[in-house]
Amino acid sequence: MEAQFGRLSGSAYQASLHYIWQPQLLSSSRFRPYAGIGVGLTATDRNIYGEEQHLETGAVGIATVGIEYTFPKAPIALSLDYRHSFAGYKSNYLRDVPLRRMNNFGFSVKYIIR
Numbered sequence: 001m002e003a004q005f006g007r008l009s010g011s012a013y014q015a016s017l018h019y020i021w022q023p024q025l026l027s028s029s030r031f032r033p034y035a036g037i038g039v040g041l042t043a044t045d046r047n048i049y050g051e052e053q054h055l056e057t058g059a060v061g062i063a064t065v066g067i068e069y070t071f072p073k074a075p076i077a078l079s080l081d082y083r084h085s086f087a088g089y090k091s092n093y094l095r096d097v098p099l100r101r102m103n104n105f106g107f108s109v110k111y112i113i114r
Helices: none
Strands: 004-009 012-021 029-047 052-070 074-091 104-111
Touching: 004 104, 012 052, 029 074
Parallel strands: none
Antiparallel strands: 004 012, 012 029, 029 052, 052 074, 074 104
16 A cells, blocks of 8 residues: 655645555566556645635546665665546546646655565
């Protein structure tokens, strides 16, 4: 399982929870690809014109693919991934934002709990 929080654009944010599948490669134990699927919550307090409004939220499904490098003697990993929003319920403001604009690339530093 993986939890994520990030900014989409302007004042739009997304928090999500993912189930991650991470196979072991035969050639390397430090580099590992992963894929996952999850659900997210999007929120914004601005309308399409940038004016402040009441907080609006929406739900979205997210698919993730990426690669991770784990350090041998430290509980830290570096990862690069792509998150694709594929379906969801959007609020009034987010209804004007196409799902393809919610897709993003990410670089992260992870603390590994074993």
